[in-house]
Every structure is written in structure tokens, then in C-alpha cells.
Amino acid sequence: MARAQDGDKAAYLRLLREITPYLRSRARRWHKDAWDIEDTVQDILLTLHAIRRTYDPSRPFGPWLVGIADRRAIDRLRRLGRTTRRETELDMEHEALAAPPETDVVLDRGRLEEAIGNLPPVQQKAVNLLKLGEMSLKDASLETGLSVASLKMATHRALQSLRAMLADRKDS
Known part of the structure; x- marks a missing residue:
């Protein structure tokens, strides 16, 4: 991450490729649905990209990354909770409602x-x-x-x- 902060694009791309499987396994701890897992990983990567300048190279990278990953996973759970309280999922049989006789x-x-x-x-x-x-x-x-x-x-x-x-x- 320190090299990525210094402008090394290849190091940054390699970092993202290497941490993505780890982030996916981390997201599986919080979510069961594959789409939610992928969305969480994308949220984490976007956040990581947006705040990469805040990383302090004198400190360990792992705890910094885990903190971001867990916060994004929890944020997604909160969003999903709000959505499921307001919405009812319909079966396909209810998609086309019958007209009255x-x-x-x-x-x-x-x-x-x-x-x-x-x-x-x-x-x-x-x-x-x-x-x-x-x-x-x-x-x-x-x-x-x-x-x-x-x-x-x-x-x-x-x-x-x-x-x-x-x-x-x-x-x-």
C-alpha cells in the first residue's frame, strides 16, 4: 500500500488483486447471498480507493484493511435490514395479477x-x-x-x- 501511495500503479493493481479474495472470504462471514457478498467487496474496494491516502505506512496494513472491510459489511447489513422491513418479496406467481372477472x-x-x-x-x-x-x-x-x-x-x-x-x- 505504501508503494501505491507513492504512485506505483502496478503495485496498487497487484494489491487490489491480492486482497480481493481475502475481502470476499471476509464478506462471507457477514453475508450468505452471493450478490450481497460481491456488493460488499465492491463497497470495500471503493472505500479503500477513496481513503487510501489515510493509510499510515508506519502502521500494519492488515488491521486497517479489516477495520474498513468490517465497517462496510455492517453498513450493508444495515441497508439490507432497512430494505427488508419496507419491502415484501413477491413470488413469480404474483407478478401478473389477475383482472377481476x-x-x-x-x-x-x-x-x-x-x-x-x-x-x-x-x-x-x-x-x-x-x-x-x-x-x-x-x-x-x-x-x-x-x-x-x-x-x-x-x-x-x-x-x-x-x-x-x-x-x-x-x-x-
Whole structure:
């Protein structure tokens, strides 16, 4: 490492080649998965490259290297722990989720249309234009003669009523 610090590129490459198998065996102490082992070795090598100037040639190289290697392995374990707490690994059978049966979609559409029919006329118009017709507030306002604020309020109230109506029917 001392020669590598002095600018000897060949010595630095030889050092990296010689310590990589050792780092791999060291990473196996912390990780079981081959990909995690390789990622840890790469993290160690990147760190070693970034901080190689901090090595003091008057001190032993081994403990300095082991300290870096163990810290990187522990850092990776921490990252993996955070990831596995937030993520759920799915089996391949869950990759393509099945679409609901066509009959359910037809029944749901029928229930929705019936529920919309039970709304007051202003709310019906607001839902039909803004939500089902995907019209802009400005265009719907021009077509109905209602203000944008009135349309927003009518839509909000309509959606609340629809949620309540459809939830009641679902429970019964």
C-alpha cells in the first residue's frame, strides 16, 4: 500500500488483486447471498480507493484493511435490514395479477350508475362531466352555468354520497 501511495500503479493493481479474495472470504462471514457478498467487496474496494491516502505506512496494513472491510459489511447489513422491513418479496406467481372477472366489472358499473342516479341533479351533472366525462372544471362551468367553486363542492359531496351508498350496499 505504501508503494501505491507513492504512485506505483502496478503495485496498487497487484494489491487490489491480492486482497480481493481475502475481502470476499471476509464478506462471507457477514453475508450468505452471493450478490450481497460481491456488493460488499465492491463497497470495500471503493472505500479503500477513496481513503487510501489515510493509510499510515508506519502502521500494519492488515488491521486497517479489516477495520474498513468490517465497517462496510455492517453498513450493508444495515441497508439490507432497512430494505427488508419496507419491502415484501413477491413470488413469480404474483407478478401478473389477475383482472377481476368481467361479470364483477359489469355488476359494479351497474351499481355505480344506479347510485349516481340517486344523487341530486347538480351532483349527477358534476360527476358525469368531471369524473366520468373527464371534462375540465372550466369547461364544465361553461356548460352548466355553475361557478368552478360550486362544481368542486357538488363533486365533493357527490363522491362522499357515492362512497356511503356503495359501502352500504357492499355490507348488505
